[in-house]
Amino acid sequence: GIQVEQSPPDLILQEGANSTLRCNFSDSVNNLQWFHQNPWGQLINLFYIPSGTKQNGRLSATTVATERYSLLYISSSQTTDSGVYFCAVEPKAAGNKLTFGGGTRVLVKP
Amino acid sequence: EAQVTQNPRYLITVTGKKLTVTCSQNMNHEYMSWYRQDPGLGLRQIYYSMNVEVTDKGDVPEGYKVSRKEKRNFPLILESPSPNQTSLYFCASARDRRTDTQYFGPGTRLTVL
Numbered sequence A: 001g002i003q004v005e006q007s008p009p010d011l012i013l014q015e016g017a018n019s020t021l022r023c024n025f026s027d028s029v030n031n032l033q034w035f036h037q038n039p040w041g042q043l044i045n046l047f048y049i050p051s052g053t054k055q056n057g058r059l060s061a062t063t064v065a066t067e068r069y070s071l072l073y074i075s076s077s078q079t080t081d082s083g084v085y086f087c088a089v090e091p092k093a094a095g096n097k098l099t100f101g102g103g104t105r106v107l108v109k110p
Numbered sequence B: 001e002a003q004v005t006q007n008p009r010y011l012i013t014v015t016g017k018k019l020t021v022t023c024s025q026n027m028n029h030e031y032m033s034w035y036r037q038d039p040g041l042g043l044r045q046i047y048y049s050m051n052v053e054v055t056d057k058g059d060v061p062e063g064y065k066v067s068r069k070e071k072r073n074f075p076l077i078l079e080s081p082s083p084n085q086t087s088l089y090f091c092a093s094a095r096d097r098r099t100d101t102q103y104f105g106p107g108t109r110l111t112v113l
Helices: none
Strands: A004-007 A010-014 A019-025 A029-037 A043-048 A052-056 A059-064 A069-074 A083-091 A104-109 B004-007 B010-013 B019-025 B031-038 B042-051 B054-057 B076-078 B087-094 B108-112
Touching: A004 A083, A010 A019, A019 A029, A019 A083, A019 A104, A029 A069, A043 A052, A043 A059, A043 B087, A069 A083, A083 B042, B004 B087, B010 B019, B019 B031, B019 B087, B019 B108
Parallel strands: A010 A104, B010 B108
Antiparallel strands: A004 A019, A019 A069, A029 A043, A029 A083, A052 A059, A059 A069, A083 A104, B004 B019, B019 B076, B031 B042, B031 B087, B042 B054, B087 B108
16 A cells, blocks of 8 residues: 655754654555644644645645655744644545554644 | 534443444534544544445454444444554544545544453
8 A cells, every 4th residue: 555654753843943844655646634633632634735835824735746745844833833743645546545644743842 | 613523532341342432523524534543553544434325444444334324423333342443533524525624523542451
């Protein structure tokens, strides 16, 4: 099946810093999404972004489907950005299944 | 308030005792899905449903059943739970699978002894 790899696995940021999270996938996809899980376990869908660039406040995401990667940018990080960020893809060869990467754990220090 | 609810939130049970985790959404969403989350293995999709009476397997369907008899409910059934099904389970729904945001329930922490 498709492989989804996220990097880095862990990230420590000082409040106000910018960062980039990466998601690489091994096969063509119909769909790519980014999720955030806060320290209390709540999951939130951040972006649906099979291609192109989207922005939502201090977060933005870019997917280059032809090169099989996506980037999540966090600008001016805040402590509320802490948690785990997951990307998930829907492989073209696998119907509507969603396969997740292992996540990037982010800690933003005040 | 728009939400996805799961019950129970916590459950400790024994091997082989059938159980059902309920999931309900009040947003008239067509798409619903179940995921499990395990340390070191991340999130994995168990089953999903594109609409009423339409369900399909995710990456880890073994040992689970689902049904989608009405749009708002998508129960997860463990006919004969085993310890390897100890996990944190999330239900999610979306208006449209392809283009819309998924909304997650609060999670159900299941322990099978």
